[in-house]
Amino acid sequence: MDRTHILRIDCADRTGLVHAITGVLFRVGLNITSTHEFVDRETLHFFMRTEFAGEFDRETVLGELHASLPEDTRITLSEKRRKDVVIMATREHHCLGDLLLRHRYGELNARVLAVVSNHNDLGELAEKFEIPFHCVSHEGMSREEHEDAILKVIDLHAPEYIVLAKYMRVLSHSFVDRFPNRIINIHHSFLPAFIGANPYRQAYERGVKIIGATAHFVNHSLDEGPIIAQSVIPVGHTFSVDDMQQAGRDGEKVVLARALKLAFEDKIFVNGNKTIIFD
Amino acid sequence: MDRTHILRIDCADRTGLVHAITGVLFRVGLNITSTHEFVDRETLHFFMRTEFAGEFDRETVLGELHASLPEDTRITLSEKRRKDVVIMATREHHCLGDLLLRHRYGELNARVLAVVSNHNDLGELAEKFEIPFHCVSHEGMSREEHEDAILKVIDLHAPEYIVLAKYMRVLSHSFVDRFPNRIINIHHSFLPAFIGANPYRQAYERGVKIIGATAHFVNHSLDEGPIIAQSVIPVGHTFSVDDMQQAGRDGEKVVLARALKLAFEDKIFVNGNKTIIFD
């Protein structure tokens, strides 16, 4: 069976883009199995994602595409394949456990290369699933020193994505800049409500009737990066903070996995501080 | 401002269709504002819907499209505009009232030409909104005679769509055949659960924890036509049949309006007994 390839293109919008792009693929004889396009009406920017199967000469296709499209066009052409991933976590097990289960049964579309944590608690869980576990304690270290130590471990594995599966420390700008739009976090609230620490406590104090979870790319602003997916769970006056936390965990793990699936299948474009999801 | 046009195409799938279609539009100089395509992998059938703006010669575009595409291709090219609609209802006011409100404020993308009912109850409501109301009682009539009487009224208005806003009588095959994929019904259950009469009573007896509503095209099989949209509402053991009915009404009216919006904007393809929604 032919391999599937994914072509992603974005550029300033103009007439004829789809025709030009599909023309290149048609002339090379490729069989498109799915195409999505979107034009942002505020910025007049064009985004397109195409999956196709067939044999082709990569350089020819890229050459023809570049020749047919405006100079500032970004083009990526890659084979559909599992992504290399490092997971960071702190003490909570539910997101990490869920990801390791999916990974074990081939449902994550990723290779989990390692788990990195600032505590020892989750080592046993990683070990159950035979994933290398690195404990890098932050005790007695500045944030800079701690991140340097973590980066050394991460660099051993050279991941394409870093997943923050309830990693409870804020990352520095310089750390984030190493992995632009490649760090995905799960925040345990319905962003932008309840930014920062203890969102369930905040939700409890505010008396909301629905709580949520948000998976997003990490950028310089805490909890303000491009949102990938969100989910909600109804709550009521009988819910304690603990009840909310417990109910919320299911939302967190499910929405994180959903976001990762989208990212690892190259289905997300980051458009300023928003995402475009081609699913 | 240029008018918006909608091009809808479906045919057996083959390589190069999108390129061929966008080529015709590009050569005529039309500006595509949105395109959706879908290939049904089971039937290998191709569906495409494109919106574009600009001046063009209709015959030229259709001629070029037919020349570029397989013989069995269905092509419709129409201006984006409000649809002509007749609403049928029986006694319940909530769907009809909601549609008349939306209509009054230009949110239905339709012209409601008339309301037809087998009872008098809703006449006052139609009158409030200055919509002609025809009461065609079924008393003392065979189903055939009653439908003939209704059709006489409907034919006065020559609607493009018939909306069954809680019309509680089953339509005959011959009635339905007059309006293929042009009659939209709201059924007060989460189809295919609770087909037929008294779905809330059925849901109550079964002890379900979620009830629903389904908007669908009407075909020969009762409540089994292509589904357009569905919605759900959580219920619990404290709900009586009346409570379910009351809670369900909001779901019914909202999901019916959502389905009509999709239909009236030509965003639905019927694919066998399913729908493809390009939204």
Place this chain on the structure above:
Amino acid sequence: MDRTHILRIDCADRTGLVHAITGVLFRVGLNITSTHEFVDRETLHFFMRTEFAGEFDRETVLGELHASLPEDTRITLSEKRRKDVVIMATREHHCLGDLLLRHRYGELNARVLAVVSNHNDLGELAEKFEIPFHCVSHEGMSREEHEDAILKVIDLHAPEYIVLAKYMRVLSHSFVDRFPNRIINIHHSFLPAFIGANPYRQAYERGVKIIGATAHFVNHSLDEGPIIAQSVIPVGHTFSVDDMQQAGRDGEKVVLARALKLAFEDKIFVNGNKTIIFD
């Protein structure tokens, strides 16, 4: 058929409260049809709502209850009946129209005495449903003068509740103080996200994947009063601000109606800045 009565009690929690209260009702021979109680574990405050049917001497029951319960206990005993309501709105029709429809068909558990607006637009809608409409323009007036003029109109009707059905002006503290926990507002966001003006624009800019609506009591802090009910609607990158607004309207009107039903059936206790919902 006997009338239904509603007994609402709250006081500092202590052992034996339920037994004491049910004892009074039992001795008078009343038939309880539903009871809810809740103890806030943080404040150790007890809340109870009971519905019962039967003939009784009001003074006797209240006397016995007060004799059996701590001194600081708040007790209200009232017949189940429709509440008197004034609706305030500005220009948007969807919430007002929905409420007037429900009212017309006896589904609001309220008598709508009047509609008050700072614009003329909705007068026609109120008139359709034969509800007095008062336009009190704010043009050329200070906020104080405007509110005085509105209060004059409201006082003519002596409502138990004021419903802000998309009333787009902020109310002063002194206005709010006139109707403590008796003004209900619908805010077109998932509070506490997007407080203030233009929440759909804010949601669009933030790139959220779910939008919401919140019905709440009005207090001194804008959009920060006790939340009664919330609802959410999924959105995506293809949604413009207008699309969000249009999709959001259905959530707004449904959640406002749900909150009013709870309030008008005396099912809500305000507990600090939260609500307890006995449904």
Place this chain on the structure above:
Amino acid sequence: MDRTHILRIDCADRTGLVHAITGVLFRVGLNITSTHEFVDRETLHFFMRTEFAGEFDRETVLGELHASLPEDTRITLSEKRRKDVVIMATREHHCLGDLLLRHRYGELNARVLAVVSNHNDLGELAEKFEIPFHCVSHEGMSREEHEDAILKVIDLHAPEYIVLAKYMRVLSHSFVDRFPNRIINIHHSFLPAFIGANPYRQAYERGVKIIGATAHFVNHSLDEGPIIAQSVIPVGHTFSVDDMQQAGRDGEKVVLARALKLAFEDKIFVNGNKTIIFD
């Protein structure tokens, strides 16, 4: 800290039941922390669940309750504690894996004594979590023989509940009768839609826009036992059967866990073919 006890009572409704029951608890000096009651208006049956803390003489309390209540009253009084459970599964890992993770971290309110399967596939997963795994193949056996073999294994563990975590064989009446209202199944559809085999295939063929999952007690009728909890997931025309299955898994595991939490905390009454959930 005092232990928490749970008192569950049901009997034919009559006046004064709550007063009588709370009287017994009050006289013994117990501190009620939560109470729920419900009267089924169709059958006029009364249900009550009370949690309380404190020291007491069990025989005294039960004696006084029986003395105060009608003869046919069912009363259970038990300490709040983890339940003993055997999980049955076939080949799918997602529900079992999720339960074992929750169990490992003390979130299931149960002791999982063993996993029983008719295949070997899940043995490795049970082993990771150090839970005894019994493979009882059905190859070459009649259903009766196979169930006898399974019952021998189950009886070793004497569980209070049996959880069917995607156990894909239908149980005989005599098997079910051994564990009345103590077998909980997860069915991968929104019951009563798509009873029986391949519900995702059925949902795909029907073209529904929402799929679901249902956790229920098992009785003699396949997929028709009392429903405990249901959940739904939106789908669209782009979903293949596999996509539905993959998306549905998250719903299945979450709703099964939710149902088990309710059951293991003694929060469910079975009322004919329905459930009453006191949560």
